[in-house]
Amino acid sequence: MSSARRILYFLLPFGVLLLAWAVLSGTGRLNAFILPPPESVFRALGQSLVSGELVRDMASSLQRVGIGFLIALVTAVPLGILLGTSPRARVLADPLLKFLRPIPPIAWIPLAIVWFGIGNGPSYFLTMVASFFPILTNTFSGVEGVSRQHMAVAHCFQASKASILTDIVLPSALPMIISGIRTGFGFAWMAVVAAEMIATRSGLGYLIYTSQDMLRTDRVLVGMLAIGLIGFLVDTVIVMARDRWVHWGNQ
Amino acid sequence: MIALDNVFFRYPARRRDGLGDEWVLEDISLSAMAGEFVSVLGPSGCGKSTLLSLISGLLRPSSGKVLERGREVTGPSRTRVMIFQGHLLFPWKTAVQNIEFVLKSRGVARNLRRGHALEYLRRVKLEDHADAFPRELSGGMQQRIGIARALAAEPDVLLLDEPFSSLDLMTRCTIIDELKTIAADMNKTVFLVTHNLEEAFYVGHKAYLLSGSPGRITADIDLTTTKPDQLLSLGADSGFQAFQERVAALMQDC
Ligand SMILES: Nc1ncnc2c1ncn2[C@@H]1O[C@H](COP(=O)(O)OP(=O)(O)O)[C@@H](O)[C@H]1O
Ligand SMILES: [Mg+2]
Numbered sequence A: 001m002s003s004a005r006r007i008l009y010f011l012l013p014f015g016v017l018l019l020a021w022a023v024l025s026g027t028g029r030l031n032a033f034i035l036p037p038p039e040s041v042f043r044a045l046g047q048s049l050v051s052g053e054l055v056r057d058m059a060s061s062l063q064r065v066g067i068g069f070l071i072a073l074v075t076a077v078p079l080g081i082l083l084g085t086s087p088r089a090r091v092l093a094d095p096l097l098k099f100l101r102p103i104p105p106i107a108w109i110p111l112a113i114v115w116f117g118i119g120n121g122p123s124y125f126l127t128m129v130a131s132f133f134p135i136l137t138n139t140f141s142g143v144e145g146v147s148r149q150h151m152a153v154a155h156c157f158q159a160s161k162a163s164i165l166t167d168i169v170l171p172s173a174l175p176m177i178i179s180g181i182r183t184g185f186g187f188a189w190m191a192v193v194a195a196e197m198i199a200t201r202s203g204l205g206y207l208i209y210t211s212q213d214m215l216r217t218d219r220v221l222v223g224m225l226a227i228g229l230i231g232f233l234v235d236t237v238i239v240m241a242r243d244r245w246v247h248w249g250n251q
Numbered sequence B: 001m002i003a004l005d006n007v008f009f010r011y012p013a014r015r016r017d018g019l020g021d022e023w024v025l026e027d028i029s030l031s032a033m034a035g036e037f038v039s040v041l042g043p044s045g046c047g048k049s050t051l052l053s054l055i056s057g058l059l060r061p062s063s064g065k066v067l068e069r070g071r072e073v074t075g076p077s078r079t080r081v082m083i084f085q086g087h088l089l090f091p092w093k094t095a096v097q098n099i100e101f102v103l104k105s106r107g108v109a110r111n112l113r114r115g116h117a118l119e120y121l122r123r124v125k126l127e128d129h130a131d132a133f134p135r136e137l138s139g140g141m142q143q144r145i146g147i148a149r150a151l152a153a154e155p156d157v158l159l160l161d162e163p164f165s166s167l168d169l170m171t172r173c174t175i176i177d178e179l180k181t182i183a184a185d186m187n188k189t190v191f192l193v194t195h196n197l198e199e200a201f202y203v204g205h206k207a208y209l210l211s212g213s214p215g216r217i218t219a220d221i222d223l224t225t226t227k228p229d230q231l232l233s234l235g236a237d238s239g240f241q242a243f244q245e246r247v248a249a250l251m252q253d254c
Helices: A003-026 A038-050 A053-085 A087-100 A105-116 A120-144 A147-156 A161-199 A206-214 A217-245 B048-056 B096-103 B110-123 B137-152 B169-186 B197-202 B228-236 B239-253
Strands: B002-010 B026-030 B037-041 B063-068 B081-082 B158-160 B190-195 B204-209 B216-222
Touching: A038 A053, A038 A217, A053 A087, A053 A120, A053 A161, A053 A206, A087 A120, A087 B228, A105 A161, A120 A161, A120 B110, A120 B197, A120 B239, A147 A161, A147 B081, A161 A206, A161 A217, A206 A217, A217 B002, B002 B048, B026 B048, B026 B216, B037 B197, B048 B081, B048 B158, B048 B190, B063 B216, B081 B137, B096 B110, B096 B137, B110 B137, B137 B169, B169 B197
Parallel strands: B037 B190, B037 B204, B081 B158, B158 B190
Antiparallel strands: B002 B026, B002 B063, B204 B216
């Protein structure tokens, strides 16, 4: 596809959505509280940008999600490798993990508040829980999927355990680990917004929650736009990094 | 030097009723000296790859022994290295990194690895492609990197599993000559599994013929004494089975 066409295809769905929104709120049938018109949302967006409030909220949400996500990354990847390489560890851990996995992150909110109080603690915990399982399961399948033939090559050359891990297991699992990271970040990003509605006094979740209290649906939409935008940007950066450095994924 | 003494092999039974666990290889005895180039011929599925895995130590015989210099082989060793069927280079490593991997296993110091690896690439004339990834190279180039990677282990024995089957004729000819030279220069024992008679007879000092189900040696030919016209008249037509029978007859004449 030509790049002009690609840009067109990229923008088209957003244009259609914006148009539908403008038409719908322009009919006058819906009042501005139920569906604020685009111009009032953009006005609210401008105000919160000028006041610096929106940037502050984005930064605190990102900081929370970043920390929780990093904790998940440095625990789930090693655990996934352990489960993928040791049948005993797998048999031991599998039932417990299968039991914990269906519990949605928001179900942890009450306990998280009891354990960590009001503030950043519950958000770190929830984003960690949310991103932990996608990263774990993807790492695990990535490690399990390491080609037997590549392992035979390694054994044939008597590669050390450390070298098998860093030269073979990690690189061949990397494409899967990256999918885990993408899903995991998405889940964590959703979880942080939920956590902020209840356990914090800042962040995009808090912005949405308080705006609802003040009957400011335009500001609710500003918060939602910011959430969507950041989620989109982070995923785009991950995909770009993958395409740049990890070219062996689809083999 | 390599010897197999009455080697039997079957894969672990996958079914409880014991079906499907026939011998893959039955009573294989053979030997190869240093500097000797051994061709292994046989129909597909007769156990040629399995035989190489046994020699490499990746598999252990169900009974019988694999010996290297008179000592029993109990596991893989860098002294006996496989060059695998298909391209088994690591796609996440460049040509030179694929070779550095082996040097690392050999304990070569980090700062010397690249230099050494380039030496091995030079032997297969690919030093100009050192930093290319396998997918950027042709099948023939990939196979030569596979050879360079095996040489980097400084093995005594090279095990080649149909290494040329996916290559076009011209490339195959070049690589076969390269390999022949390398093996002769470096006094290696080479086992070459192939479907191709000309290939087997051109490079081999000795050829073993296997029949299928179970895999047995039906003939061994000393290619240094058997006359070319005798050999050429064998493979010309009418299939491998007939060929094997004729080879067996020839062996009795000798
Ligand atoms: N990992 C395995 N497990 C069970 N059976 C196998 C395995 N690998 C090969 N076989 C069987 O062993 C026989 C010999 O296979 P192989 O050594 O690959 O033959 P060749 O290389 O001559 O084509 C075949 O019947 C094949 O189905
Ligand atoms: Mg085979």
